[in-house]
Amino acid sequence: MNNHSCNCERCQHKICAKRVPIFSTLNAEEINRVVNLIIRKRYSRGEMIILEGSHLDSLIIINSGKVKAFRNTFEGKEQIIYIFSQGDFFGEKNLLINQNAQYNVEALEVTHVCTIKKDDFKKLLREYPEIGLKIIEELCSRLERLENAVESMGTKNAEERVNEVLLEFARKYGKESQNGIIVELPLSREGIANYIGVARETVSRKMNLLQEEGIIEMVGNKKVIIRNIDAL
């Protein structure tokens, strides 16, 4: 299914809800109930979906598109903490333990989201405990990504971190082809730098090295072809 086949204005969000892992255990009728609770929103590239410190009253689920969750340090640096895409949700912490947003969320491209009001979400959670288990699962996988990030930032040098992030993007966003794995990068060089905690220039230099070695090929700024994934 491509991104355009779900026009939620027409299909009444059915497909969006079906797409979302946390609702995957529900049957058709239950999905219908959920669908009626959903409010849909669209964000353009660069638009803020959540501002750090603001109050949230909805769970937000990504229907299509990509977003970055990040913090700004007071010296003006940006640290990207998560990249969320189709099926991912966020804001759950703010609903479950009633606190304000811990980070900014900004659309990296045109992004459609489904939102569910706090009270509706809590009701669902009470009625369908499997949703709670799905959420625990998702939190665990988020923990896993952060545990890996901490290990990487604490013990690896810039070159290893760049290789690692390319592997991550290849796994998540890559498409196999006979030339190699074609990866549409979700982040600019600067974004990658802010994700792995190095300087923008360092990302450039390390990626150029990889290109010189024939391990990757850069196509413009937003696409990379990975020719030799084992070398990463």
Next chain:
Amino acid sequence: MNNHSCNCERCQHKICAKRVPIFSTLNAEEINRVVNLIIRKRYSRGEMIILEGSHLDSLIIINSGKVKAFRNTFEGKEQIIYIFSQGDFFGEKNLLINQNAQYNVEALEVTHVCTIKKDDFKKLLREYPEIGLKIIEELCSRLERLENAVESMGTKNAEERVNEVLLEFARKYGKESQNGIIVELPLSREGIANYIGVARETVSRKMNLLQEEGIIEMVGNKKVIIRNIDAL
């Protein structure tokens, strides 16, 4: 209550179960049920509680003591990911999504733990959904700590990270006194270094600087008195 007042051989673990936040919503009778499922273990300083990659079949809850959860990189570096102490639990991921341990866990001092078999734990979870919510809460606070760690490692220099970790320890383990906040450090200098991702020598140097400035006072290797917490 000090650590010695709970001799669980005698009191049949009642106090251990009561101490544990995830069981805090249960009433006396329910606690009794839980208590009967608990198997108690003792680990000496330096003993391994979990080995990375091993299979786990119990939830482990810390009754007293402290442990570190860490990974070893293949170049022989150690990255500490969590420090767990009284009331904290671990191994849950391995029970809920059936995978092997993601990190080593080692006792930092004499540590008593309560363990609950996977099946018993799952039964409890099904019967008392509030336990699931407590677990979500705990996972969220773990996410929070890791999000902060990633921000810190990605954007802060060694000095700021040392200051930060001292603040964290002061909050978690510090006791107020008229001289300042007395902190029993859970980690050696090397441990701190492996926690915040810098070299052991750097931790020494930055802490000495803080001592010269009168902000902290080091008492032996395992204790620090924080004289001016606002300066950190």
Next chain:
DNA sequence: TTAAAACTGTGACCTATGTCATAATTTTGG
């Protein structure tokens, strides 16, 4: 209590990577 083991402090040195400046390239939006 004491010897051995573990840990810490410190100087010297080095290098990976951050910073700055500028030119070149790519992307975007009207």
Next chain:
DNA sequence: CCAAAATTATGACATAGGTCACAGTTTTAA
């Protein structure tokens, strides 16, 4: 499609902090 805006590449340079070596100190456990 084009001009403006944004992003990237790259060289020069500076430096924070890693590594090494070793002496001194603290902690441990018998």
